[in-house]
Amino acid sequence: MLKKEHVISWLSESFSVLEENRQYLTQLDTAIGDADHGNNMYRGFKKVNEQLPALEGKDIGAVLKAVAMTLISTVGGASGPLYGTFFLQAATKCTGKDELTPQEVSVMFKAGLQGVKMRGKAQPGDKTMIDVLEPATTTLSELVEKGEPLDIAIKEAVSVAMEKLKETIPMIAKKGRASYLGERSKGHQDPGATSSMFILEAFSKAIS
Amino acid sequence: MKKLINNPDDIIKEQLEGMQAAHPDLIKVNFEPYYITRAGGPVKGKVALISGGGSGHEPMHGGFVGHGMLHAACPGEVFTSPTPDQMHLAAKAADGGAGVLNIVKNYTGDVMNFEMAAELAMADGIKVQNIVIDDDIAVKDSLYTAGRRGVGSTVLIEKICGAASEEGYDLQSLSALCRTLNQNGRSMGMALTSCITPANGSPSFDIGDDEMEIGIGIHGEPGIQREKIKTVDEIAEMMTVSILEDAAYSRALKEWDFEKNEWVEREIVDEPFKKGDKVIAFVNSMGGTPVSELYGVYRKVAQVTEKFGVKIVRNLIGPYITALEMQGCSITLMKVDDSMIKLWDAPVKTPGLRWGV
Numbered sequence A: 001m002l003k004k005e006h007v008i009s010w011l012s013e014s015f016s017v018l019e020e021n022r023q024y025l026t027q028l029d030t031a032i033g034d035a036d037h038g039n040n041m042y043r044g045f046k047k048v049n050e051q052l053p054a055l056e057g058k059d060i061g062a063v064l065k066a067v068a069m070t071l072i073s074t075v076g077g078a079s080g081p082l083y084g085t086f087f088l089q090a091a092t093k094c095t096g097k098d099e100l101t102p103q104e105v106s107v108m109f110k111a112g113l114q115g116v117k118m119r120g121k122a123q124p125g126d127k128t129m130i131d132v133l134e135p136a137t138t139t140l141s142e143l144v145e146k147g148e149p150l151d152i153a154i155k156e157a158v159s160v161a162m163e164k165l166k167e168t169i170p171m172i173a174k175k176g177r178a179s180y181l182g183e184r185s186k187g188h189q190d191p192g193a194t195s196s197m198f199i200l201e202a203f204s205k206a207i208s
Numbered sequence B: 001m002k003k004l005i006n007n008p009d010d011i012i013k014e015q016l017e018g019m020q021a022a023h024p025d026l027i028k029v030n031f032e033p034y035y036i037t038r039a040g041g042p043v044k045g046k047v048a049l050i051s052g053g054g055s056g057h058e059p060m061h062g063g064f065v066g067h068g069m070l071h072a073a074c075p076g077e078v079f080t081s082p083t084p085d086q087m088h089l090a091a092k093a094a095d096g097g098a099g100v101l102n103i104v105k106n107y108t109g110d111v112m113n114f115e116m117a118a119e120l121a122m123a124d125g126i127k128v129q130n131i132v133i134d135d136d137i138a139v140k141d142s143l144y145t146a147g148r149r150g151v152g153s154t155v156l157i158e159k160i161c162g163a164a165s166e167e168g169y170d171l172q173s174l175s176a177l178c179r180t181l182n183q184n185g186r187s188m189g190m191a192l193t194s195c196i197t198p199a200n201g202s203p204s205f206d207i208g209d210d211e212m213e214i215g216i217g218i219h220g221e222p223g224i225q226r227e228k229i230k231t232v233d234e235i236a237e238m239m240t241v242s243i244l245e246d247a248a249y250s251r252a253l254k255e256w257d258f259e260k261n262e263w264v265e266r267e268i269v270d271e272p273f274k275k276g277d278k279v280i281a282f283v284n285s286m287g288g289t290p291v292s293e294l295y296g297v298y299r300k301v302a303q304v305t306e307k308f309g310v311k312i313v314r315n316l317i318g319p320y321i322t323a324l325e326m327q328g329c330s331i332t333l334m335k336v337d338d339s340m341i342k343l344w345d346a347p348v349k350t351p352g353l354r355w356g357v
C-alpha cells in the first residue's frame, strides 16, 4: 500500500535529491542544452517542498494536483509543463484516495507517463525523460501484475531506469533543445532523463 | 563572472523594477507573477498582441511593450520560458475584448507553456490564437529536431503586427499576417564568445580565442558548427548567402482551430527568396558586439543582397534580441510587400523601439 504520508515523503525526498544535484543537472544541460535544467527543477521542487506541511491532511489526488500546479507555475522551460502534466494526469487517478494499492500506483504512473507523451510527443529513443519514465513504468506495472510487493517492484524499476538512463548517452536527440545539436548531442546523458531517474529513486526511498 | 548585479536570485525582479522606474509613462510591471502591460491598460476593441520568453534577450520582449507594438510581455527566468500562469494573467490584463494573439518563439518549452496558457485564457472566455515563429535556418529539418528556432524575425513581426493591431485588424487577419511574416523571414546567428548566465556564473560553452560558433540560437547553447574565425566580410557573406539560398522549408505548426475547438497541425511551407523581392534587413547584436561592427556586417549584407537581386527597403541595426553579453550577431531578411512596409513605418513608442511619434 502507498499511503499519503509516503507521497509526502516522496516529494520531500525529491526535493532533497534535486537540491543535491542541482549543479550536476545544470552541467548536463550545459553540454546539450541551455544550462538551466538543475536550476529549473530546484526552483520548482523547492516551492513544492515549502507547501508540503499545508498538504499533509489532503488526499493523494489533491496533493499531486497541487504539486502539478506549483511545478507548472514555477519550473518553466520544457520540463515545467512536462513534469506538471505528469503530476496532473497522475492526480486524476488518485482523486479522493488516502492510499493506493500497488495496481493503483501503476495506473497512476501510466497516466502520468501518458500525459508527458501527449504534451511533448517524444518517443523512446528521442533522448528525453521518456527514455527513463517509460521503461520504469513498464517494469513497475509488469512486476505489480505478477504480484510483487510495491517496494520490490519500484526497486527493480529504478535499476532498469538506471540502465536506460545510461543508454541516453549515445543517442542523438530528436526532441527539445538538444535536438539542435544533431550528432553533437551524442556522448552526453540527457538532463531530463536524469532528473526523472532522481524522482523515481526518491519514490523508492520513500516507500522502503 | 563579472556582472553589474546584486544577488543572482534577485536580478529579474530588480531589473524589472528598474524598467518600471525608467518608463512609467509607457509600461506597467506586475510582479507576482511577472508580466508587463502598457501603462494605459487594455486597448478597447483592438487585438492584444502578447509575447514572452526567457529573460536575457532584452530589449525583447518587455522593451517592446507600448503603442504600436506589444500589449503585454511575459519575462521568464534567464533563458527559461515563462510559465502559463504569467501568460494567462497577462492575457486577462491586456485583452481589450477583441481577443489575444500570442507570438510564440519555437522552443519546446515556450510552445508548451503558451499552449497551456491559451487553454486557461480560453476557459475564461477570451479568444486566443498562438502563432509560432520559426525562422532560424541553421536548423535544417523539422523531422529529427524540434524544428527551426524563433529568433530575429520575432522582433520585426512584433513591430509589424503591433501596427496592424492599432489599425484595427481582427484576430483572424492579424494571425494570418503574423503567419505570413513568419514564412517570409529567415535568420542566422553566430557567436564569437559564449555568455554567462548569472545563476551559473561560468560560460555556457567553451570557445577558443581563434574560433567562432556558427548557427547559434539565443540561449548560449552551442551552434551547429565550430570553425576558425574569419573576416567580417567572409562571415557576413556566408550567412547572407545561406539565408538567400535557403530552400523551401516545410513543417507542421500547431494553431487553435476555432471551429473544431482543438489544436490542429497546419502544414506550412516557406518559399525561398527570389530576385525582385523587397526585404527588411535586420542586423542584430547578440549583446556584446558593438554597433560599429554591425555596420561592418551590414555593409556586406547590402552588397550580397544587391548582387542576388533582392532589394533592401528598410533596415534595423542594433542589439534587439540578445543573449546576455555574448559577442556575435544575427542577420534576418524578411520579404515584405507595400502594406507591410507601411505597417513597419507606422509610429511605435516603446522603451526599446521608437519612431514616428
Ligand SMILES: Nc1ncnc2c1ncn2[C@@H]1O[C@H](COP(=O)(O)OP(=O)(O)O)[C@@H](O)[C@H]1O
Binding pocket: A029, A033, A034, A036, A037, A040, A041, A076, A077, A078, A079, A080, A082, A116, A119, A120, A121, A122, A127, A128, A129, A130, A175, A176, A177, A190, A191, A192, A193, B080, B081, B108, B109, B110
Ligand atoms: N518533447 C519532449 N518530450 C519529453 N521530454 C522533453 C521534450 N523536450 C525536452 N524534454 C526534456 O526536457 C529536458 C530539458 O529541460 P529544461 O532544461 O528544464 O528545459 P529547456 O529545454 O526548455 O531549457 C530535456 O533533457 C528532456 O529530457
Ligand SMILES: [Mg+2]
Binding pocket: A029, A033, A034, A035, A036, A037, A077, A177
Ligand atoms: Mg534547459
